[in-house]
């Protein structure tokens with residue numbers, strides 16, 4: 148694993164945007180895997196600026212998001228589709244029909260998972276996957292205990308994840324209990340992975356990811372086995388790494 152240490156959140160976001168821009172420029176039809184949460188917001192802001200400055204175009208880019216809450220429609224401000232539109236897609240020159248997020252209100256959720264997985268495969272594989280990490284080591288919404296062989300599936304969200312994300316909702320009761328997420332195996336098939344980590348509250352998680360044993364109890368630990376992972380982390384997040 149390649150670890151890039153940066154000063155703070157801004158620098159992390161800028162560094163990540165440089166890698167995304169490089170990938171998009173190099174490839175004819177780049178396929179990006181994108182994440183939600185607070186961590187990649189700064190990256191998306193940088194990409195919007197890079198697009199405005201004409202440093203990069205997203206016209207040939209296809210994106211697949213990692214996950215979506217079950218029960219939240221695209222027009223729900225807490226859905227991840229809404230998040231992505233607001234934070235990135237509405238502000239860059241990407242074709243909306245090339246942006247994919249699982250449908251959390253599909254009538255048949257199992258079928259939605261299978262067809263999302265199939266859609267990713269029909270595009271070859273993800274060229275560059277952006278990841279954040281949950282405090283309990285989740286990547287996407289793959290909670291501890293998820294098999295490393297998992298592909299896109301429905302998950303029961305951990306209470307700790309629901310509490311961590313409750314800040315976006317009016318009350319804890321409104322936080323969905325389930326989500327659709329791409330699986331660990333789906334994520335591991337990405338050609339390149341960039342994991343972003345910022346803040347002291349992630350220090351234990353990043354230390355365990357890098358130095359801990361590879362175990363389904365801590366999903367992100369599987370990244371030790373990927374041949375092209377770059378972690379971009381700020382000083383606070385790296386404070387417990389020796």
Ligand SMILES: O=P(O)(O)OC[C@H]1O[C@](O)(CO)[C@@H](O)[C@@H]1O
Pocket residue numbers: 182183184185186187213214278279280281282286287288308312
């Ligand atoms: O970036 P945050 O908000 O700390 O979230 C960490 C992770 O949790 C999720 O938001 C899911 O809970 C992921 O998408 C994200 O990578």
